[in-house]
Amino acid sequence: MNRLLVFGAFALGLIAVVWVGWGFVGTSAIALAMTLAIGATYLLGAQEIRRYSALTTALGQALAEVPQPLAQLGDWLSHVPPALQGPVRARIEGERGALPGLTLTPYLIGLLVMLGMLGTFLGLVVTFRGAVFTLEGTADLQAIRSALAEPIKGLGLAFGTSVVGVATSAMLGLMSAVSRRERLQVVRELEAQIATVFRPFSLAHQRNEAFKALQQQAGALPAVVNQLQALMEQMERRGQQLDEQLLARQEAFHRETTTAYQALGQSVARSLSDSLSASARIAGETLQPVVANAMTAIAAESTRLHERVHAAVDTQMQGLFGAFEQRSAALITGVQDTAARAQAEQSAQEQQRQAAWTRSLQAMATTLQTEWQQLGAQTLAQQQAVGQTLEQTATRWRDELATLRGEEAARSEAAVQRLAELQASLNTQVSTHLTALGTAIEAPMARLMDAASQAPKAAAEVMAQLRRETTQLGERDNLALQERTTLMNNIGSLLQTVQQATGEQRAAIESLVTSASSVLDQVGRQFAETVGAQAHRSEDVAAQVSGSAIELAALGEAFGHGVQLFAATNEKLIDSLQRIESAVGQSMQRSDEQLAYYVAQAREVIDLSISSQQGIVDDLRRLRSDQQRTAESAA
Template sequence: MNKIVMASLFAAGLAVVAWVGWGFVGSSSLALVMTVVIGGVYVLGAYELVQFRATTASLTTALAVNPAEPLADLDGWLVRLVPSLRSPVRQRIEGERVALPGPALTPYLVGLLVMLGMLGTFLGMVITFKGAMFALETSSSLESIRSALAAPIQGLGLSFGTSIAGVAASAILGLLSAMSRRERLEAARLLDARVPALFRPFSAAHRRDEMLLAFKTQAQAMPLIAERLQDLMQGLERRNDQLNQHLLAQQQEFHREAASAYTHLASSVGASLQESLETNALRAGDAIRQVVEQAMAAMTQEAQHSHERLRETTDVQLQALTAQWEGTAHRVADTWTTALHSYTRTQGGLVEQLGGALQSVTKAFDERSNFLVASLRELGVQSHATQLAFDQQRLDGWIRSMETMASALSAEWQRAGAQTAAQQQGVCQALEATTAQITERMTEQVTRAIGGAAALMDQSDALLRTRIETEAQWVHTQGQRMDELTAVWRTELNSLRDAEAVRGQAAVDRLDTLQAAVAQHLAMLGSALEAPLTRLLKTAADVPQAAAVVITQLSEEMTRLSERDNVALVERTAMMAQLGTLLNSVSEAAIQQRAAVETLAGSAVQALEHAGQQFGRVLREQAGAVGDVAVHVAASAVELASLGESFSRGVDLFSGSNEKLMESMQSIEQAIGQSMSRSDEQLAYYVAQAREVIDLSISAQQGIVEDLRRLHGSEGSVGRPAMASLGGDA
């Protein structure tokens, strides 16, 4: 609708200008030129308004979109607008009261159209009057003058047509400009109405709400962070206890496994040695038993023939056989003893068992050998009587059989000794190889475990030292900052307190000085006016009452000023005390925070050092639990990382709290400055009032003196010298 109306108005204005211009065609070229200029200016203004309305239409079109949710991208929405509107619209959305731009040339063109119309009129009038003067100068008769003035007067009527065109075009262009501005105002009101809903994420109110919400969230997060730090410390303590319990369990299990392994090894070695010794002893006993049985049978058969001869020969042979058997037994014993000594040097722990076993075997073998020798001797003695008869006959056969038996026994004993020595050597070599392999494997495992544990301990110690140094540096830095801040604030507050005290004392001194001056002045006036007032008591009875009232008012005003100054000083003293309390509380809070951080760091360091010591001791004692310990060390590293993150968050929160404290201190400083400025203003006001009261009092006293002078002048010549002297004193 507005578009049709504005088009109609533009067409009407253009028609008026064209109609006026058509009237000047062929009659006045100057008026026609001015009308054309007016039409051009009118069209230029209309073109600017068209562009202005197009800009407004783009804003209205962009605001016509009403999504269900607020916009997420303001730049994408501003792209729809004309570039000249983007910055003002952005500022208006963000909360700044910025007016939208209006037409730049149209207000000037509206006035220019009127001026152009008037200019055309003035030019036409100049030409018309010039022609009239020329006609009057060249004409002499009345008829010629009339005919000469007819044409200029007709042109004068036409010259006012430019004013009509200019005024009409100016009025219509102004109306179009007003309508365009109204559309722009409606678009601005629509924009303001859409800001709380559509553009709320980009408004200043939304930013304030978000900031307030962030502050609330931060304030709510502080207790949660404290609880999480407490939970973290409890978790570290529980993890430390679990680690200690696990290490103790692993140590006990390792001891049980080692004891069972060594017990099984000793039992297997003892069983193998016992079995080998028993087998060798049984074989030797069987061989000896067969030989003895054969010898006894031969001796029984030959005893009847060679008893006498066999006795001596038997003694000699038995002695030789006994010596041989004893030598063989000693050689076997020496062999077993040497083997036991070598086995004792290699194994250490099994020396006593193997030595006892070998000694028991040796003793048993010696006992059996001695028992056999004794048995043979007894049999020889018993069969001596029966063998005498067969001694001579069987001597040669006996010698041959004994030689055969001795050689057989020697061979059998040599084979038995060789087999026993070979078996013992094999057992010793197997034990040595097994022991060497076990020792080598245990050494390699312990070396690898100790190396890995040393590397892990070095990493843990490096991480712990780095964390301790960082925390100590941070605590030291924060302590220095808090000390510097406390010192600065104390210095500033002391200076403010001193300045306030100096100002209060100066004000009190100034008021005392003013009061003393007023009292001195009043005393001087009273002493000067004492005699005239005595003489003129009846005529000037109201004057002392007025002076007393003025003095009373002045005293009351000075009393009120003193009371106000005292109240102001009390308030400032209370404010300084509150500031001192606040600074003390801030210092105590900083000290408590520092102590809490140092306690936390110290407890963490002690716990980690204790855990590291236990960990190193257990690693040196127990090489088998390296895998589990590495897992726990990794978990401890993760917990240390989380502890570092918690410390970082604590540092950030502490920095935020310090910033808030600085802001609150700045606001307190501003409040103190404002209070001081107000105090100065009140003091200046009180001083001004005191000056006014003093001026009024002085003016009143001067009026009284003047009245007294006039009264004294009206008296006789008797009182003139006294008044003259009184005036000289005054």
């Protein structure tokens, strides 16, 4: 229906152009030219309306072919004309953008009317000019009638362009209205589908979905937190179980190690006792046949001697028995002395060895105790030096702050006094000048009084501002002093904590050294008692003492490691104190810079006030000199 209406309107306009133009062929070239211009303009507008209607039709077809449901917006937009893809996407996403409309047609509608009127005016100008020429060139009545009839006949031709312009303008407007109505229907259909089919692609829907997703995520966060807490609790329980298992395994390892060492000691003792018993038994068994053979030989020799020198035996038997007894006694005595000397030498050697070990262990313990005491003294001295340095720094800061505050107070008082003097002198000069001038210069004096009244106000405002800034500066200094006092208290508490920790470490070290000394003394006493009571088990005791020496060496290494750890802790503490000192220095530097900035501002305000007062005084002096010159010239 819309297409037929547009086509009919276009045909009517084109028929009007052809009909009027055919009438102008051979009669009026100007009217024919204007008619052709009107036709060209009409065709241009019709072409734009045709393209506009084609875009509208393509959009309507694309809306009719929207798939249900729509997965991707780009797939459907590919069926929309390229000129409408951007605005349609913007509308679907929620932006209120207008679709491309008719750009030239509204202007062409008015242009057609103007072209028709222009053709009419041109025709009238040409026609009436010919009538004027005829009337001026003849005096015949018939000629005058003919000259007057020609313009009247030419009016029809002149108004033909107006008819064409109005007709084509009306038809072009009708086609434009129909095309716009068609576009409006398509846009309404698009809006309807935006609310239903294209809603998932709108920004509002996406924001709602994002908000719902955030709500779901926020609802899931407590569950995640609970799961994380459960996981953390499970990890803590697992860690406790692992710690318990590790402690149990360590205890089992220590028990097994202790049992193994005890079994090893017992086996070594048994092997030593068995070896000693076997050695004694083998020595007895080895000496028994020798003694038996010797006794047999002696008995045989005695028998032979008894047989040979029976008489001599009787005479020498007493001597032999005496010599034998002496030799036997000497042999027994020598054996006993040798055994006693060997036992005494072995006991002396063991005692000397034990004494040497005891002395070396005591020397090691004394050295460790001395080193610990020296290290503790050095640490305490360093901490005291740092504390004194911090106290000196804080004292210096307080003194500097007090000095700066005094200087600023003195400067403020001097500035106030200077301003008061300037104000007093200004008031004196103004009153003197007012008394001298009189009523002749009442108006300038009134203005001068206003300026003079405003100057003290400005000075008072400057003074009030200076006092406020001084008060703020004092408050900031107090706050900075409070912060530094708090920092010094924290540093003092930290130093007390460090001193307390150092004292506790020193007490622990002393108790450890005391316990080590008591253990060494106890081991020495037990060793001496064991050597004195069981000399034949000296090797076993020596092995035990060697084990004790190894354990003491390990204890010494542990002491050394503890010394290293203590030294590292002290170094870290010194580094932290140095960082604190540098931070305090930086804070003090910033405070000094801020104070210098405030002082510079106060000086600038005072200088400005003084310069303004000086300018007022100069103006007064210049005015007085002008008045004096005026009075002299008048005189």
